[in-house]
Amino acid sequence: MEWEIVIGIETHVQLSTESKIFSGASTDVGAPPNAHACEVDLALPGVLPVLNKDAVGKAIRFGVATQATINQRSIFARKNYFYPDLPKGYQISQMEIPIVEGGKLKFHVNKTERTVNLTRAHLEEDAGKSLHEDFIGMSGIDLNRAGTPLLEIVSEPEMRSSNEAVEYAKTLHALVRWIGICEGNMQEGNFRCDANVSVRRKGDEKLGTRREIKNLNSFKFLQQAIEYEASWQMEQIEDGLAIVQATVLFDPDSGETRLMRTKEDAHDYRYFPDPDLLPLVIDDEWLIRTRASLPELPESKAKRYQSELELNGPDVASLVSSLEAATYFEATLDQFDQKTIKPAAKLIANWMNGELTASLNRAQKDFTQCPINAETLSNLIKRILDNTLSTKLARLVFEELWSGNSSVDDIITEKGFKQMSDTGEIEAYVSQVIKENSQQVADFKAGKEKALNSLVGQVMKLTKGKANPTQVNDILKTKLS
Amino acid sequence: MLDKTVKELGDALQRKEFSSVELTRAFLDRSKTLNNEVNAFITFDEEQTLAQAKKADKILSTDNATALTGIPIAHKDIWCAKNWITTCGSRMLENFRSPYDAHIIKRFNEYGAVTLGKTNMDEFAMGSSNETSWFGNVKNPWDLNRVPGGSSGGSAAAVSAGMAPASTGTDTGGSIRQPAALCGISGLKPTYGLVSRYGMIAFASSLDQGGPMAKSAEDLAILLEAMVSFDAKDSTSLEKPTVNYSGGINRSMNGLRIGIPKEYFSDQTAPDVQKGVAEALKEYEKMGATLVDISLPTSPLSVAAYYVIAPAEASSNLSRFDGVRYGYRAPKYSDLNDMYAKTRAQGFGAEVKRRILIGTYVLSHGYYDAYYLKAQKVRRLISQDFAHAFKTCDVIMSPTTPSTAFQIGEKASDPVQMYLSDTFTIAANLAGLPAMSIPCGLDQNQLPIGLQLIGNYFDEAQMIAAAHQYQCVTDWHLKKPPLYGV
Numbered sequence: 001m002e003w004e005i006v007i008g009i010e011t012h013v014q015l016s017t018e019s020k021i022f023s024g025a026s027t028d029v030g031a032p033p034n035a036h037a038c039e040v041d042l043a044l045p046g047v048l049p050v051l052n053k054d055a056v057g058k059a060i061r062f063g064v065a066t067q068a069t070i071n072q073r074s075i076f077a078r079k080n081y082f083y084p085d086l087p088k089g090y091q092i093s094q095m096e097i098p099i100v101e102g103g104k105l106k107f108h109v110n111k112t113e114r115t116v117n118l119t120r121a122h123l124e125e126d127a128g129k130s131l132h133e134d135f136i137g138m139s140g141i142d143l144n145r146a147g148t149p150l151l152e153i154v155s156e157p158e159m160r161s162s163n164e165a166v167e168y169a170k171t172l173h174a175l176v177r178w179i180g181i182c183e184g185n186m187q188e189g190n191f192r193c194d195a196n197v198s199v200r201r202k203g204d205e206k207l208g209t210r211r212e213i214k215n216l217n218s219f220k221f222l223q224q225a226i227e228y229e230a231s232w233q234m235e236q237i238e239d240g241l242a243i244v245q246a247t248v249l250f251d252p253d254s255g256e257t258r259l260m261r262t263k264e265d266a267h268d269y270r271y272f273p274d275p276d277l278l279p280l281v282i283d284d285e286w287l288i289r290t291r292a293s294l295p296e297l298p299e300s301k302a303k304r305y306q307s308e309l310e311l312n313g314p315d316v317a318s319l320v321s322s323l324e325a326a327t328y329f330e331a332t333l334d335q336f337d338q339k340t341i342k343p344a345a346k347l348i349a350n351w352m353n354g355e356l357t358a359s360l361n362r363a364q365k366d367f368t369q370c371p372i373n374a375e376t377l378s379n380l381i382k383r384i385l386d387n388t389l390s391t392k393l394a395r396l397v398f399e400e401l402w403s404g405n406s407s408v409d410d411i412i413t414e415k416g417f418k419q420m421s422d423t424g425e426i427e428a429y430v431s432q433v434i435k436e437n438s439q440q441v442a443d444f445k446a447g448k449e450k451a452l453n454s455l456v457g458q459v460m461k462l463t464k465g466k467a468n469p470t471q472v473n474d475i476l477k478t479k480l481s
Numbered sequence: 482m483l484d485k486t487v488k489e490l491g492d493a494l495q496r497k498e499f500s501s502v503e504l505t506r507a508f509l510d511r512s513k514t515l516n517n518e519v520n521a522f523i524t525f526d527e528e529q530t531l532a533q534a535k536k537a538d539k540i541l542s543t544d545n546a547t548a549l550t551g552i553p554i555a556h557k558d559i560w561c562a563k564n565w566i567t568t569c570g571s572r573m574l575e576n577f578r579s580p581y582d583a584h585i586i587k588r589f590n591e592y593g594a595v596t597l598g599k600t601n602m603d604e605f606a607m608g609s610s611n612e613t614s615w616f617g618n619v620k621n622p623w624d625l626n627r628v629p630g631g632s633s634g635g636s637a638a639a640v641s642a643g644m645a646p647a648s649t650g651t652d653t654g655g656s657i658r659q660p661a662a663l664c665g666i667s668g669l670k671p672t673y674g675l676v677s678r679y680g681m682i683a684f685a686s687s688l689d690q691g692g693p694m695a696k697s698a699e700d701l702a703i704l705l706e707a708m709v710s711f712d713a714k715d716s717t718s719l720e721k722p723t724v725n726y727s728g729g730i731n732r733s734m735n736g737l738r739i740g741i742p743k744e745y746f747s748d749q750t751a752p753d754v755q756k757g758v759a760e761a762l763k764e765y766e767k768m769g770a771t772l773v774d775i776s777l778p779t780s781p782l783s784v785a786a787y788y789v790i791a792p793a794e795a796s797s798n799l800s801r802f803d804g805v806r807y808g809y810r811a812p813k814y815s816d817l818n819d820m821y822a823k824t825r826a827q828g829f830g831a832e833v834k835r836r837i838l839i840g841t842y843v844l845s846h847g848y849y850d851a852y853y854l855k856a857q858k859v860r861r862l863i864s865q866d867f868a869h870a871f872k873t874c875d876v877i878m879s880p881t882t883p884s885t886a887f888q889i890g891e892k893a894s895d896p897v898q899m900y901l902s903d904t905f906t907i908a909a910n911l912a913g914l915p916a917m918s919i920p921c922g923l924d925q926n927q928l929p930i931g932l933q934l935i936g937n938y939f940d941e942a943q944m945i946a947a948a949h950q951y952q953c954v955t956d957w958h959l960k961k962p963p964l965y966g967v
């Protein structure tokens with residue numbers, strides 16, 4: 001019998017605000033323990049929370065970007081439980097009325113478009129950290145992270161494979177960076193996923209009992225954890241055992257999930273509205289302002305690139321994978337007029353997705369730190385379009401540009417990279433090659449198409465790559481026919 | 482000089498009749514002596530106090546003095562004051578030295594006032610008799626066998642016994658007004674949101690409100706001017722135009738409509754208290770005020786609603802006292818949970834534990850709707866009652882308490898009887914309205930009777946004026962307990 005996996009994902013997105021959600025302390029990481037824990041973060045007697053408007057603004061951005069409903073009146077609630085790195089003994093979160101409700105996220109799985117509906121997104125504060133390794137026989141508490149703003153984004157259980165789950169998470173990750181609400185550094189815990197996984201027989205309408213895998217901070221772990229968990233659940237059921245609702249942890253070393261707690265010993269969080277905070281009211285003006293400040297979203301850009309520039313799906317997907325890439329692309333494209341824009345777009349996409357991305361990756365840089373600016377890249381593309389440079393020569397010019405030389409035309413002149421486009425000159429080389437390679441000429445005439453490539457290669461070699469390969473091809477064919 | 486009001490002291494200091502250091506020294510000496518009997522103070526810190534007095538004397542020699550410069554004020558030990566041990570009446574914070582100032586402490590410091598000491602209180606402000614303090618109960622200066630009321634019992638007793646010219650308190654269900662009534666002084670709970678709660682150790686956040694306690698309504702006005710100010714650190718603090726309370730006390734009572742809620746005048750109230758209040762109302766009529774019969778039909782439910790909402794908030798507010806970062810930690814424990822359990826079992830007293838249990842219960846899954854949500858609905862109805870009543874009156878008057886000061890131990894074993902002593906005061910907290918208590922007589926045992934005034938939102942000025950006018954024509958607020966100043 002066939003199984004179906006059902007996955008819902010809760011993501012904790014750290015919002016990139018300067019200060020904490022309810023205090024003025026800095027959210028910078030890397031400070032000595034408790035250096036960024038003020039009296040409010042320490043939960044001293046008598047202190048009170050004050051909401052950081054920037055965190056609210058970022059939550060609104062997310063809601064607008066996912067076409068969700070922004071609740072213009074939402075409520076902060078206290079989630080009560082004891083833990084040493086939870087200084088107040090409760091976490092301020094949102095329960096009954098979150099700031100964002102609904103919304104959807106579109107992404108591609110194996111070139112098929114998928115839409116996953118979002119349940120909600122609510123604001124809350126992060127906890128501190130317990131340090132168990134630094135002290136013998138004791139634990140240390142670092143409250144630097146306590147009070148860092150989080151947006152918890154909850155999806156509907158609409159994903160059916162680990163691939164879908166990973167694509168969802170990657171798209172969400174790109175989006176929160178795109179709209180400037182999260183740094184997205186997964187190693188630092190900026191973006192953490194909990195996956196709710198259940199299985200059922202294909203065709204069943206009723207959902208199976210789910211187990212929640214906590215705190216997955218890489219796409220790889222997300223994938224591995226879901227795959228392990230789903231097959232574990234299938235085995236259990238096939239062995240006649242029932243799944244018990246539980247929270248589990250993923251161990252990357254063993255690749256297994258292990259039980260953290262079952263529903264029986266789940267906390268009763270005793271949620272109630274936080275009397276220290278007034279209801280959060282967002283007026284129309286704030287919504288309008290946020291809507292206007294949002295950059296064009298990746299989905300819209302992708303559509304535009306495909307219809308206006310006639311770029312293909314995979315090219316477009318890379319160009320809109322980050323706002324930095326898209327911005328760089330458009331800045332380069334701006335240097336071309338209406339006549340050349342489409343071939344230019346294709347070439348820019350090729351260079352960005354090929355040479356440029358590879359070089360940036362090697363240098364561990366992104367498009368904002370690219371040593372070749374958009375205008376320079378456009379100059380390179382222009383010289384390819386006007387046949388001054390072959391692809392091969394262009395690569396040599398690119399290398400010069402990467403190492404700091406910024407004028408394409410100067411490089412071409414100085415290094416003599418100019419493509420040979422004079423037909424007479426090329427013809428002379430072609431004749432020489434035909435003369436010296438009688439075997440290949442015979443092969444070609446006998447119908448071996450591949451022999452032509454070898455001849456072209458010889459001409460290119462002779463001209464040190466400067467001949468225009470298309471022209472060489474044409475001349476060869478003419479001469480040999 | 483020790484018997485003067487704040488107003489008189491302020492004038493004398495500015496006239497250089499004596500210095501703040503002299504005044505403060507004298508109050509310290511008297512307070513320290515009397516404290517052996519009254520137990521009104523938990524902490525004195527002469528060094529810090531006299532340093533402030535010296536500083537005040539410097540300011541007094543310039544043009545920058547305020548009405549409070551150089552005047553020693555006793556602060557309820559619920560307010561965090563920088564470098565002061567701040568206990569909240571609990572073993573849990575017995576050795577907690579606050580690293581920061583509460584907003585109102587900052588304000589008093591800016592006004593040049595001197596912190597005389599920190600006063601005794603019911604543990605975490607939970608109590609109506611001051612018997613739940615870890616530091617022993619405060620005694621009523623009118624009869625040392627009787628309670629001073631609570632939870633601001635130390636602040637009330639200190640003013641009553643002449644140990645301090647004025648003090649601060651906090652009022653969650655009557656904690657300023659009830660002890661003011663039982664000790665024969667004046668006390669005021671402002672509109673919720675008027676006085677910042679920042680640095681006030683939270684009991685029930687939606688009800689807590691700080692306010693002044695003093696010998697006269699005029700003094701309350703002066704103190705209130707220092708206490709009221711918008712505070713960006715308290716999200717429930719309200720930005721309101723500044724009101725000159727002390728400048729507005731000479732209003733005529735002619736035409737003032739006084740609402741008399743029938744629910745607050747019943748045979749449940751001690752006959753002497755009924756009589757004292759009735760006579761006070763006659764005084765108002767003589768001054769030209771008219772009495773208007775009103776009804777607050779939901780008020781019989783106020784104690785029940787309060788004892789759901791307040792413990793619910795308290796159970797959460799007191800979670801931070803976990804032995805991890807500051808305060809008491811049990812000396813011996815086996816693991817984390819044992820540390821929590823022993824720390825809280827040893828650090829909290831019985832009444833605090835009772836309320837944490839009640840609060841935890843009413844917020845629990847499956848009980849929330851029946852208790853917490855229902856209580857919030859009652860709370861809304863109570864507010865509506867008042868809104869309706871204030872359409873026909875300007876101020877509401879009633880007894881502050883159903884009886885005068887009771888014996889120490891009398892109600893300690895019966896929490897419900899104890900809770901009922903706040904039956905007239907709780908509704909104003911639930912509705913967020915300003916209210917005060919002023920002395921209006923003595924019962925047959927020579928114990929003070931309190932008259933409660935409830936004003937409309939932000940109408941403290943009206944209420945204070947009414948209290949002041951009464952004190953202009955009567956002398957109940959000038960009566961001194963047998964122990965006064967001894």
